[in-house]
Every structure is written in C-alpha cells, then in structure tokens.
Amino acid sequence: MAIVKVENVSFTYPNETKPILNDIHLTIEQGEFIVLIGQSGCGKSTLLRHFKREICPHGTKLGAIFYDGQKLEELLPEKAASEIGYVFQNPDNQIVTDKVWHELAFGLESLGVDEQTIRRRVAEMANFFGIQKWFHQKTTELSGGQKQLLNLASVMVMQPKLLLLDEPTSQLDPIAAMEFIQTLNRLNKELGITIILIEHRLEEVLPIADRVLIMEEGKLLFDGQPREIIKALPANHTMISALPSATKMYHFLNCEGPIPLTIREGQKWLVTKQFDLHKAHQLPTASEAQSIVVLEAKDVAFRYEKTANDIVHHLNLQVKRQELLSIVGGNGTGKSTVLSLLAGLQKPYRGKILLFDKALKSYRNKELYQNHLTLLPQDPKTLFVQKTVKLELEDMAKFHKVSEAKVAEMLEQFQLTSLLERHPYDLSGGEQQKLALAKLLLMEPEIMLLDEPTKGLDAHAKEELAAILKNLQAQGMTIIMVTHDIEFSAQHSNRCALLFDGNIVSEAEPRAFYSGNNFYTTAANRIARGIIDGVIICDDVVMLCEKN
Template sequence: MFQLSGLSFRYPDMDKSVLKQLHLSIGEGEFILLTGPSGCGKTTLLRLLTYVLRPNGTLAGEIFYKNQPIHLWSDKELTEEIGFISQYPEEQMVMPTVMQELVFGLENHGLSTAEMRKRVAELGHYFKIEDLLNKKTNALSGGEQQLVHLLSVLLLRPKVLILDEPTSQLDPVHATLVFQMLEQLHHDLGMTIIIAEHRYATLLRMCDRVFMLDEGTVCFTGNSREFLYQLAQSQDLRYDAYLPDIAHLYIKKTKQPVNNDIPLTVNEGRVWLKRVLPMGRRLQKPKQQIKQTEQIVSLNDVTFYHSKNEPSILNRLSLTVYKGDFYAIIGGNASGKTTLIEICLGIKKPKRGRLELFQQQLNKKTLERIGYLPQQPQAFFMYDTVEKEMQSMLNNNNEEIMIQMAKHFHIEHLLHQHPFDCSYGEMQRIVLACLLLRQPDLLFLDEPTKGLDPFAKDELGRYLTALHKKGLTIVMVSHDIDFVAQYSERVGLLFDGEITADGATKTILQDNSFYTTDINRAARGTALSHVLTVEEALQAWPEK
C-alpha cells in the first residue's frame, strides 16, 4: 500500500531533519502501530502519508502509494482513498451542528440525501450518538469532538485510515470503544490502519506490526511481542517507560523472559500471575483518612447549564480541596470535568451555588496565585518564540531559572522555535514550564498527559510529585487512570453533574471494572489483588 524510500523531511529554519532516510513498507490491509517520543516525527510522517496535509518544508526521498509516486495522485483521489484523524479535532470542525458536520464531507463528494442518511444512521447507531446530532459543535466536549471527527471521516469509507492520537481526549470506556471499532474495521473490511498512539497497551493485541521512531529513524520494529522484547533488551532505560504495565511486570519478574510468552492482554496477564503467585483472598478496601487542613478550593451546591432548556452539566455539586492535596477528577466524556475547572477559574459563572478559593471569593489576587494548563495548550501562546513565552512569565527577570526549567522539561532546543511548530507533547511541556516559572500556590491541570509519550509522562509525574511535596496544591482532570493511580492522593468521580465518589486514590480505584489499572484487573484473585501500579506490584511481590 505504502512504500517509503529514503524519506527525509526538514522544517523551515530548522538545522536538523525531523525524518532521516526512512525505508519502510506497509502492506494492504495491515494494522500498523506507530509510537515513539514526542517530537520524534510521528505526526510529520502521518501527514506526509496523506500528502494532501503535508507540512511545509524540505522533502527528500520518495513515497509510493499503490506502487505509484504519491505526488502523481490528485488531491481529490487522495481524500477519497485516505482518511486522516487529527489529534486536534476542534481544528477540523467547520459546521455549526454535529449533523451538518457529519454530512459536510459527504455533500462535497456529491452523495445523495438517501445515501447520506443511511450512512449516518448506520454509524450513529453503532456509536450511540443520536443525542449529539442536533448539538452545537462549539458546545461539544473534547472527547465528543474527537468522536464526531472520527465519524465524519469514516462516513467517506476510505481505503486507508490514518489516526494521530485518536484517544487522547477520550475516557477509558470511549477509548476502548474506538479501539474495538478499529479492530472491526480491520478484520471485517480489510481496511489499512496506521495509528500513532501513546496509550497503546490495548492495541498490541490488534496490530500486525509496530514501528517505533526516535530522532527521525525507526529504532525498533516487529510484531507486538517482538517489539516488547526488543524494548526489554535495550540498554536505554528510557524505553522501560514504553513497556505496558503487565508486560513490564512479566519481564521484571521472569528470569528468562520468552518472546512468545509476553502477556499482551489483561487475561493473559491474569493467567500468568495465577500460575506464578499464590492465591489471595479478597481484601477489604483500605480506609484512608483524608487530611483536612486549610480549604483551598470550596464549591457548595454549584449548578451550571448553558441554557434552561438543556440538562444541567453540574448539578448541586459540592467539593473541597485542602492545602497540599493532589486531587484528581475522573469521569466520562462530557461529564463536566473541564466545566468544573473553568468555574473555579472564573471562566464560567455558576448559575447557583458558591465558590471560594483560598477561603475568599474569586478575585484578581486569588487568580494570581493560580496556574492553569488548558486542555488545548495552543490557547496559551502569545509570542512567536518559546523563549519569549517563558520570559513573559518571569517575575524576577532571572533568566538562569528559565534555562534550568527549559532543561528540566527538555525544551531548551526549542527556545528559538515558534510554539506552533512544536509537537503537541512539546507544547504541553512548554506550557507547564511557563506556568511553574510563576511559582503558583494552586495548579489546575486539564488532561496534562495528553500528547505526552510514556517517558515524558513519567518525568512529569515525578516533577509534579516533587512540587506537591514542597506544598503545591494540585487539582487535575484526567482520563489517564494509570497516571492518576500512580501520582494522585485523592480522587473524585464526576457523574450526573456531581461528585458521586470522593476518597483516597486506592479506595476509589481498587476493584473497578473500567476506572482502574490493567495491573489491578490482572492481579485479582492473587496475592497482589490490592495493587494498582507496577511499582506497588514489585514491592509487594511475595518472596519465595
């Protein structure tokens, strides 16, 4: 289907090439997983494969599509053949309502009204989005935007589907649904699928081959187990972070790991753990006391809705965050998590209820003590270089602190680059570095791991933990349950407009079906039934 011969690419005003002499082929009907560190060239490669969406820069080498140089295909032919799902769904929305957005591409391709209605009905029923069809596109949550974007592309029935971080804004339930849909498209329709994804543990059992990019070249490739075995044998400790938790635990606790025995799924992990570990009795959930200190965030009976004719997004919600908390808010798409943060920041005003920050009503001085990472980091930037962005955040004009922060977040090589020329993960790190230069007392994070590779995510977690230990209060919205389990201390589950469960992280997440970790699901019925993370499993592993 695709053949790359000596493919290299360099962006304007950059000294180094993003892609360097790539030679690879992708067969018709293959399911390809593409992974690697943020900024390694994944998005660039995917856009070059569409060709219609190729970025500006210097291209060398050849891309063949169906044995023909891709530049010989017309744009119309390529848009009919190749569908592309961006990691920025909000940038793809062009129509005011969901229904209009879905049929926009179909109308441009000249389909009849009857055919359009049939296609929308078929996919709409599958994804259960009937309640979204008449909704305004600017009122959709990030996860809903991604689902609508995916559906609008699938309605065109492309031969190849290219996806760039399609689940970055989806909760665990909807992410699983998307992956299952991709598997069905692959098996039932023989569709060629090429997906770049950091949350790829579920995809490993589905894909035919994995390509891992690093510094513009393919560093590891093979089927899923071959890929994981290569990671395990690597001497570069960065790659440990790319091992899914169950595979990581198997490799750490098996004297001589066997390629074909590496568990890829929760069920395979459970079979292995029950074989090597003693049975464990069902443990009661630990009762951990919440340390109640000074109230930093207090919401009482807060209600919010867009209009009186629509259901309330938040419904008499009450929540208290104490000084020194690392509090995570989890819940499904469109449950109101981002709205909750926006109310705390004064971006949206509640229709009823009371909000206090630092035990006083919201005002200019309280806002100066707050840092906020929005779900779309592009909205943060105001200057034409990363260096200027960081300089604007310095309170004491001490540029040495800025350089140290840039090095800590591995963005020093980006200082003279325009923020919009950076990858999504790089933009996330730039915003976080800028926010922390202001030394806030309270930090709000809306999906902070979205777009981050596993190594960068671990680094972010360690850095947030260090800040938290120094007294920073952190409130985080996240779909990344593994990250929540490893780093947060308290969790609130937002459902039906209110916090329905609130407590210590282990208390809330243990024994759930979806809002828990793969390790916890796999270890049930063994001596490790209580653990949530690989680190906990390694520490609790029974000695022989």
C-alpha cells in the same frame, strides 16, 4: 501489495539544522494495522502528516513517499482527499459544520458526489457507528467521545483505503477510548482498511496490532510484532514503561516463556505465581495531605444558559494544601467546567467557592491570577501568542519579572532547549503540553489547576511530569488535576474523586478508590483482582514477588 512505501525520507523544519525525520525506509502492506509509538518529539506526528499531503508540514523534505504505487505529490486531488483519511488528536479541530448530519455529508458534498449517493453513504455510516440517536443534534452539544466518533465516521463516509490517526483517544475517558479502539479493529478486520495509529494507550491497541513501529530521534528503532518489543529493546529503555501492564510485570520479574500482552493473558500468567501475603508485605497507601483547606466548593450549581440544564449541581469539594487531587469521570460530565469554576473563569449561580476561606469572587483578577492560582487548559495552544518557543517563555518571564536563570531552568526541566526557534504550533502534542506548563510555572502560583496534563505525553515524559509535580508539592504547591489517565492518577495522586451527573459521587485515596471499580481502574488492578487484593500499579505486583 504495498499501499504505502517510504524511501529515504528526511525532513527538517524551517530555521533548524537537525532533521526531525532521518532517512526513513518503510513499507506498509494493504490491510495492515500499524501502531506507531515513541517519545514525545521523536517525529511520529511529522511522519504521519507526510502521508496526508493536504496537512504535510512546511520545511525541507528529501526522499519520496508512494501511495498505491504512485508518488504522493502526483495523486489526483479527488483520490488523495477520498482514499487517505486523517483523524486528529483534538476532536474540535476537525469539525467544520454545526449539525451532525451535515458533518457526515460535508466531505462528499465537497467532492461533488450526487445527492442520492450522499444520502445512502451517510445513512450507512450513521447506522454502523450508532449515530442515529444524535443524527440531528448540534455538533457543539456532543461529548468528546461522540465528536471523535463523528470525525471517524465523517472520514469513513469517503470510503478511504488508508486511515491515519494521531492519538485519537487522548481526550476520551477510558470507556469511550475502548469503544473507539474496538471500532478501529472492526474497520480493519471487516473492511480491510489499512490503519496507521499513533497512540500512547498501548494496553488496548497492541493486542490488535499487526506491527509496531518505534521511533527514536527521527529514526525507526523497531519494526516488528508487539510481543517481540520486549526482546528487542534494552532492559532499561524508556519505552519499556509504555508497554501493557502484563508485559511490564513479566519483564520486571525476569520471567520466561510466552509473553503476556492482554489482561486475560496477564491473569493466567499471574495465577501461576506463588505469593507470600504476610501482613508485613502490605501495600503502601498514598500519603495524606495537610489538614488546611485552601480551596472549597460549597453546594455549587452552574449552567451555561438560564433555560438549560445544570452542568454542575450540588458540588461539594475540599482541596487541602500540598495535595494532588485528581478528578476522573466520563466525557461530558462537567470536569472541565468544575475546573473553570474553581479558577474563577465561570461564576456559579448558586453556592460558594472559597479560596483561603475568602470568597473567590471577591479577589481582583490581578491578585488572583498573579499571586494565587493558574489553569492549564485542555488545549495548550490557547496559551501561545508568540512565533517561537523562546519568545513564549521570555514574554511570560518579562511580564512576571522572572529571572533569565529561572527561564533556563524551565527549558532544561522540560527539555525544550533544542526547540527554542520552533513555532509552538509546529511542536508535537506532548511538547505543546510541556511548553504550556513551563510557561505557567514561571508565574509561581500557589494552586495549579490542570486539565488533562498528560495528554500527548509518552510514558517517559509522564514520569518526568510526575517528578516535577512531586517537587512542586514539596515546595508547597497544591495541584488539582482533571484527567482520563487512570494509571497516572493511581500512581501519583494523594486523593481521587469521581465526577458523575454534575457532582462528586466518590472520593478516596487511590488504592481504596481504584480497587472497587471495573472500568475506572488500572490494568494492573484488573489483572490482579481475585489473586492479590489492593493492587493498582505494576510496582505492587513486582514488590510482592520480589519480597517472596
């Protein structure tokens, strides 16, 4: 039985002529697990928001969407609110109360459900999601993973039949992301809930999906089973780079037979191959940065309140000119706080931060932020103050006396030309990241601090971002990046550092750093471990096979 039916749906945002959705036809059966993928700006989030009428975007819509055999617009408010659940990309955007227990009960209270039923359902969900230990905590004290789990539980307490999720793991560390996706799998398999998930982490979600939908320029390009993607797409299609590592290895080596999808299948497939591991075939290491230290933290400690515990303590870190340093670690370990300290937005109560061998606190704000460094925050929307993309960049260019040619270059480089009249809040998550980064680069800083820069970006957009960052490094820029994107960090960093318990516990060049970890490592490393030493990206395996 079809739970969702989409008939001839097209949609155009205000002040635009080109539709973002173009004649979509789609039927989703009850109990299916659907993964929706595609490049940033292809219309994924717009389509998903159309299934939840309370957050349906403003614009011109043609066609019809049916839920449970009834037009979406004709559903009773109680049915629409309770049976169709939505989980946003940013955990903080969905939490509305100050306590965990109240957040769980809030939706049911809004529907006027009786107290006894609320208590029973809240207790059940708290047990299912393992929330008992932090049931009475303040929502502001939760880690990113806990907040997103709370958001999911708050939706599930309403007992929905359809669950919509827009990149729910984009701000979660690798371990929290895996646990979240496993929870979704349980909800689908044990409760029969229909799930439509937008996700760029395909390594974990494709093996549990029933169907995959690929969107391209507002249309459905592919609708089928995960293993069929590689056969349906052209050999050089941009979505190939988004596929799981085992599948990419199989594709790039022109293999035949069963297509591996999981880590285990990749290991079984790889062990059948023969390799010539001659010393001449040693895998390359990341190039070393210059020896000049441009930013340094010396025994830094920081806490948000005098009586609270330290968020950062005994932090020692040196950043060298023209390097790309990536800092990884779990949610709540203090990574974003470290960036704020290095940017001078927070002041340590102990220790020193030096910029070009001079105390950071001695710089005047104008000198510091217009001449030396800038920070891309985790939520790019905090940088937007204008009504259109065009005005955002023109405003920044005018303030920093940047030429129109430079603005045009940024628009072209980040592929924002077609979005000039779009409101920044109407952009997809990936497009917002691009706009925020383009805006900051107009300042031409010497040091750029990036907090989750690949959040919301598809695989192709990440490759474009990597090329931009490499170009900036070549021009002399130093980049410090906090990220949960292990694959991006492994492929493009000069040095990686692990933050745990408020300080750096390990740092090394990417191949040495990721080869020794079980969870904070790449899928390629997990596949090749014990078969080929030192592999951290798919290209390593492809290179060795081709040389053989």
